[in-house]
Amino acid sequence: MATHWPGFLRTYVGDTLWALALFLTLGLIFARIPTAMITILALATAYGIELSQLYQAPWINRLRDTAFGALILGFGFKWTDLLCYTAGVTLGAAGERASETLSTARPEKK
Numbered sequence: 001m002a003t004h005w006p007g008f009l010r011t012y013v014g015d016t017l018w019a020l021a022l023f024l025t026l027g028l029i030f031a032r033i034p035t036a037m038i039t040i041l042a043l044a045t046a047y048g049i050e051l052s053q054l055y056q057a058p059w060i061n062r063l064r065d066t067a068f069g070a071l072i073l074g075f076g077f078k079w080t081d082l083l084c085y086t087a088g089v090t091l092g093a094a095g096e097r098a099s100e101t102l103s104t105a106r107p108e109k110k
Contacts, residue, residue: 009023015081018071019046022102027096038091046085053077 023042030038052060055076063069074081 002103003007012084015084016088016091019085020092021088022046023089023092027092035096036094038096039089042089043085046089047082049073050081050085052076 019042022045023038026042026045027035027038030041033041049072053074060073064073064075
């Protein structure tokens, strides 16, 4: 962990970047789907995974004890994670929108 980062960043940047990575991954997989739909899909996935952390059955906790399970499923529900996911997906959607705006604003080279 980056101990030289301010506490706020140390606490929230990981979940925000996770959601951004989810948005970008879905955007690559479903490249022909509009950005708004990717945004909804990414938020629904992130929120669903966070809400699944309220379920604490032994079988899913064993899965969470693996490195892959921990990265994908997390461990415990936190309301602040939902805010981080919203911020991460919003960053991705805003970046996509800015990229689209810039690419259409440039005159075509002939």
